[in-house]
Amino acid sequence: MSETAGGAPPAPQSVAPALPGVRHAIAVGAGKGGVGKSTIAVNLAVALARRGHAVGLLDGDIYGPSLPTMLGLHALEQAVVAGKLSPHAVHGIKAITIGKLVEAEKPLIWRGPMAHGAFKQLVERTDWGELDYLVIDLPPGTGDVSLTLAQTLRLTGAVMVCTPQRVAQDDAVRAVRMFQQLGIPVLGVVENMSWFIGDDGKEYDIFGRGGAEMMAQRLGLPFLGAVPINMALRASSDTGEPLKNFDPDAAGGRALPDALETLAGNLEAQVALAAMRTRGPELRVS
Numbered sequence: 001m002s003e004t005a006g007g008a009p010p011a012p013q014s015v016a017p018a019l020p021g022v023r024h025a026i027a028v029g030a031g032k033g034g035v036g037k038s039t040i041a042v043n044l045a046v047a048l049a050r051r052g053h054a055v056g057l058l059d060g061d062i063y064g065p066s067l068p069t070m071l072g073l074h075a076l077e078q079a080v081v082a083g084k085l086s087p088h089a090v091h092g093i094k095a096i097t098i099g100k101l102v103e104a105e106k107p108l109i110w111r112g113p114m115a116h117g118a119f120k121q122l123v124e125r126t127d128w129g130e131l132d133y134l135v136i137d138l139p140p141g142t143g144d145v146s147l148t149l150a151q152t153l154r155l156t157g158a159v160m161v162c163t164p165q166r167v168a169q170d171d172a173v174r175a176v177r178m179f180q181q182l183g184i185p186v187l188g189v190v191e192n193m194s195w196f197i198g199d200d201g202k203e204y205d206i207f208g209r210g211g212a213e214m215m216a217q218r219l220g221l222p223f224l225g226a227v228p229i230n231m232a233l234r235a236s237s238d239t240g241e242p243l244k245n246f247d248p249d250a251a252g253g254r255a256l257p258d259a260l261e262t263l264a265g266n267l268e269a270q271v272a273l274a275a276m277r278t279r280g281p282e283l284r285v286s
Contacts, residue, residue, distance in 0.1 A: 011183025012150035019123065022056070024156040024271050025134045027149060027184065031171025033140040036192040037161045038066045039237060040227065040263075041137035044159070046242045047264035049092035053132035056087060059097030060149065061139045062118055067097040072240020076100070084127040091243050096126045116148045123152055141171070142178040150182040157187035157274055159224065159267065164191060164211030172212070176219060187224070187270040189216035190263060194226035197255055203228075222270055225263040228255050 019025060028044065030037040038061065045057040059067040068074055071090050078100040079086040087094035098118060128134065139145050149155070158179045162172040172189070179186050191212035196204045209226070216223040232252040236244040244250035246257045 011181065012147065013154065013183030016151055016154045018154040019128070019134065021128060022131045022134045024132065024275075025136065025153055026187070026267070026271070027060075027136045027138050027146075027155055027158040027179075028161060029138045029146065029158055029175050029179065030140045030161045031142075031173070031175040032168060033064075035140075035161055035163045035168055036227075036229075037140060038070060038137050039233070040159070040161045040190050040192055041135055042067070042070050042237075042242050043227075043245055043260050044263060044267065045093050045095075045133070045135040046091050047246070047260045048133050048135070048267075050246060050261075051264055051268070054130060055093045056126075056128050056131045056134040057093050057095040058122060058126070058134060058136045059095070059099060060119055060122065060136050060145060062098055062145060063139060065097045065099030067095055067137070068099040070237050070240055070242065071095055073097070073100060074240075081127065083125070085122070085125055086127055091241075094128065094131070096122060098122060116144065119145055119148050120152050123149075142175055146178060147182065150184055155184050156271055157185040159187055160189045160221075161192050162189060162212040162215065163193045164205075164207040164209055166211065169211055169215045172215065173219065176221070185274055186221055187267060187274060188222035189213070189219075190224050191226040193229045195228045197228050197230040197252060199231065199252075201253060222266070224266040224270070225259060227259045227263065230256060232256070 028037055028041040045055050049055040059065045073088055076088055085096055087096045160172055160176055162168050176186055189212055193207055194209050196206050198204065213223045230252045232250060233245060233256055236242060245260060248254045248257055251257050
């Protein structure tokens with residue numbers, strides 16, 4: 001790989017190709033597991049689709065794919081047409097996951113090159129068609145799948161998911177630095193499980209609300225929004241019915257639907273700003 005003027009190799013994104021037909025590719029990452037990264041990725045994709053966009057969702061969590069459960073894909077078969085994977089059309093989005101290509105309970109004991117190859121095939125051999133957004137659910141941490149992504153696909157940017165606790169923030173900062181080192185713009189931070197809503201509607205700051213927002217401010221990153229957790233969200237995730245999270249009657253009130261809609265709107269705004277920075281200013285003379 002060639003080097004920049006400063007002697008360091010260029011970031012992988014500087015030579016990564018765009019995916020034909022996809023306007024914006026958004027990686028959703030987290031510094032550690034258990035912060036609800038896949039929950040945010042799924043609901044963000046559905047929220048963008050509800051706003052009129054054509055959206056794809058790629059389950060890039062090679063070792064722990066959760067989309068078969070969260071999207072209710074267990075009864076569906078993976079189709080291959082003319083050598084291309086056909087994504088599942090569910091909940092208003094197109095979705096693909098390694099979880100539908102391997103035995104459901106079989107552990108994927110893969111070394112790095114095998115995971116690298118599997119991820120590249122999911123990206124390059126899926127017939128996405130025309131998409132406004134491709135949301136990519138990454139494995140947690142700073143492993144080699146993120147590097148593979150940066151080398152394989154030109155990204156509009158990344159979204160970092162973090163819970164309010166300091167221990168989650170510490171790992172999230174490392175993941176942010178990883179994206180920046182790879183040349184991937186960080187579009188913003190989402191605080192997941194920001195608070196818990198009881199069945200009586202009372203709010204509980206179990207993890208200390210606001211920690212991830214303060215981290216975003218300290219790093220100079222946009223804060224995309226805070227998402228609560230309640231029993232309805234847990235249930236819809238287990239049954240593969242994410243659209244229920246946008247129905248106040250099924251979602252336990254307006255707090256969750258409003259938070260998800262706010263998240264999608266704020267991401268749209270950051271994507272628009274990123275596109276303006278990429279294009280640069282335009283001079284029009286009339």
